[in-house]
Amino acid sequence: MSLTLNEVEHIALLARLDLTAEEKKLYQQQLSDILDHVAKLQKLDTAGITASSSVLPSSARLRDDESVEGLSTEEALHNAPETEDKQFKVPPVLE
Amino acid sequence: MKAITNLSLKELLAGLAARDFSSYELTGAFLTRIGDHEGVIHAFINLTVDAVLEAARAADAKRASLSSSGKAIPPLLGLPIAVKDVLCVEGVPATCGSKILENFRPPFNATAVQNLMDAGAVVLGKTNTDEFAMGSSTENSAYGVTHNPWNTQRVPGGSSGGSAAAVAAGFVPAALGTDTGGSVRQPASFCGVTGVKPTYGRVSRYGLIAYGSSLDSAGVLARSAEDAEVIFRLMAGFDARDSTSIDRPVPEAVCTPKINVTGLRIGVPDEYFIEGIQDAVRDKVLAAIAVYERLGAEIIEVSLPHTEYALPVYYLIAPAEASANLARFDGVRYGLRTSDENVMALFTETRGAGFGPEVKRRIMLGTYALSAGYYDAYYGQAQKVRTLIRADFDAVFEKVDAIAAPVAPTTAFEIGGHGGDPLAMYLEDVFTLPANLAGVPGLAFPVGFDRSGLPVGMQLMGRHFDEATLFRLAHAYQGETDWHTQSPAL
Numbered sequence: 001m002s003l004t005l006n007e008v009e010h011i012a013l014l015a016r017l018d019l020t021a022e023e024k025k026l027y028q029q030q031l032s033d034i035l036d037h038v039a040k041l042q043k044l045d046t047a048g049i050t051a052s053s054s055v056l057p058s059s060a061r062l063r064d065d066e067s068v069e070g071l072s073t074e075e076a077l078h079n080a081p082e083t084e085d086k087q088f089k090v091p092p093v094l095e
Numbered sequence: 096m097k098a099i100t101n102l103s104l105k106e107l108l109a110g111l112a113a114r115d116f117s118s119y120e121l122t123g124a125f126l127t128r129i130g131d132h133e134g135v136i137h138a139f140i141n142l143t144v145d146a147v148l149e150a151a152r153a154a155d156a157k158r159a160s161l162s163s164s165g166k167a168i169p170p171l172l173g174l175p176i177a178v179k180d181v182l183c184v185e186g187v188p189a190t191c192g193s194k195i196l197e198n199f200r201p202p203f204n205a206t207a208v209q210n211l212m213d214a215g216a217v218v219l220g221k222t223n224t225d226e227f228a229m230g231s232s233t234e235n236s237a238y239g240v241t242h243n244p245w246n247t248q249r250v251p252g253g254s255s256g257g258s259a260a261a262v263a264a265g266f267v268p269a270a271l272g273t274d275t276g277g278s279v280r281q282p283a284s285f286c287g288v289t290g291v292k293p294t295y296g297r298v299s300r301y302g303l304i305a306y307g308s309s310l311d312s313a314g315v316l317a318r319s320a321e322d323a324e325v326i327f328r329l330m331a332g333f334d335a336r337d338s339t340s341i342d343r344p345v346p347e348a349v350c351t352p353k354i355n356v357t358g359l360r361i362g363v364p365d366e367y368f369i370e371g372i373q374d375a376v377r378d379k380v381l382a383a384i385a386v387y388e389r390l391g392a393e394i395i396e397v398s399l400p401h402t403e404y405a406l407p408v409y410y411l412i413a414p415a416e417a418s419a420n421l422a423r424f425d426g427v428r429y430g431l432r433t434s435d436e437n438v439m440a441l442f443t444e445t446r447g448a449g450f451g452p453e454v455k456r457r458i459m460l461g462t463y464a465l466s467a468g469y470y471d472a473y474y475g476q477a478q479k480v481r482t483l484i485r486a487d488f489d490a491v492f493e494k495v496d497a498i499a500a501p502v503a504p505t506t507a508f509e510i511g512g513h514g515g516d517p518l519a520m521y522l523e524d525v526f527t528l529p530a531n532l533a534g535v536p537g538l539a540f541p542v543g544f545d546r547s548g549l550p551v552g553m554q555l556m557g558r559h560f561d562e563a564t565l566f567r568l569a570h571a572y573q574g575e576t577d578w579h580t581q582s583p584a585l
């Protein structure tokens with residue numbers, strides 16, 4: 001399994017990662033090697049086997065629909081790089 | 096008389112109860128030892144010296160007031176511990192070993208930490224870790240490399256390498272770690288300490304900054320099974336704030352002087368004694384199994400036929416979950432922000448600058464495994480093989496009470512030893528990954544040393560929610576041997 005540079009750039013875009021030219025080249029090689037290693041899974045016959053997304057037997061537990069106290073606005077904003085008027089501040093999304 | 100920092104956790108609790116020393120004196124003694132050797136070991140990312148001394152004084156005052164009024168004293172009152180820097184402690188930076196969280200101060204405690212604080216423990220510092228717990232050597236930290244106290248040219252293992260080194264160096268009697276693919280057990284093995292990865296769902300993940308959510312377990316490292324059991328029992332328990340927390344009673348303590356393992360059945364899987372494991376590892380683990388036979392346990396050969404697939408399954412599932420979990424680090428709500436030219440640049444440049452090479456590699460791998468056209472072939476197939484791996488364990492636990500195996504194929508390797516080769520590093524986890532994929536508990540403890548004086552570890556794996564059998568077996572072994580009482584010369 002050999003990834004092309006275009007594929008690496010496409011994955012980086014999906015993952016929202018800005019990579020340098022050297023990083024792209026390095027990951028192209030390393031990801032190809034890792035995909036070669038994991039290819040042995042394709043040889044296993046898994047017809048009729050259920051996929052496990054979790055080891056837990058039960059499905060998701062839901063709590064009662066009651067309001068409980070959460071973080072205060074100040075606490076929630078405390079770590080933000082930039083805030084304004086008690087809100088997270090980001091660059092314009094729509095120009 | 097032994098130095099205070101050489102006492103076991105149980106001896107420290109007895110000493111605090113008898114007022115042989117105060118929490119302030121005890122904490123001060125550990126801080127002095129840290130001051131003497133931390134420059135060489137670098138186990139910590141953050142030491143909270145002022146806060147812990149204040150908490151120790153408060154614990155001493157609380158003990159005085161509770162005992163004068165005849166009230167019950169919390170079991171860990173005034174005991175200093177360390178916490179891996181992926182678990183949140185309110186107000187103390189939680190970096191996850193990453194630049195992207197350099198200034199992040201969580202507004203709450205992780206439940207595992209809160210439970211121990213409720214029991215009276217005081218937190219002395221946050222320990223070093225591979226970035227976002229991704230690694231097997233603690234070399235992937237943005238805050239420097241931790242050195243193995245047994246040989247400072249060697250890695251301490253990872254990703255809970257700071258916690259393992261801190262316990263081995265006598266900096267703390269116990270430290271919390273996390274184990275997604277072996278990150279408590281493998282550093283415990285490399286540093287000659289006892290490490291417990293509980294059953295998935297046993298200890299709350301609330302406040303454990305997520306890496307692979309279906310695999311992450313908070314655990315503990317200490318000097319013996321007996322000491323680890325004390326912490327394990329107090330950190331465990333149901334938590335409504337973790338949707339995967341299981342409401343099961345925490346088992347009674349089993350590490351007592353009258354321990355007996357007669358009749359317990361121990362499975363030894365062929366697949367864990369493969370070519371490529373070091374002779375010393377094989378020999379010491381087999382010798383430890385012989386000790387159990389002498390103590391009256393029954394040794395049974397078993398097979399976990401899908402073991403060889405655990406590595407590829409893990410390195411698809413964990414990166415896939417990580418690529419989703421780490422999407423939250425986008426420069427908006429917390430952490431680093433390097434650009435605000437436009438929203439896309441804010442995301443990509445912040446993440447490109449904030450994450451280190453191994454984290455980027457796993458995000459890329461996971462994103463690929465989940466992407467359109469590849470999902471079924473990679474992620475879907477890995478989940479199906481995960482079912483087969485778990486079924487292997489279910490079948491074996493019909494016949495035995497625990498499985499004994501090496502923790503890792505090697506003893507601690509040299510710092511820089513796996514430099515440019517991620518696959519070689521991943522192979523270090525080959526024996527620890529299956530327990531995470533199956534969700535079963537694992538316990539690692541020292542069973543000897545190799546020729547160059549590096550500790551060798553063995554792991555026991557048990558049935559879901561049967562940590563008690565693992566503690567029972569490890570404690571019985573530690574009653575017969577003294578590997579766990581040896582400390583490195585610093």
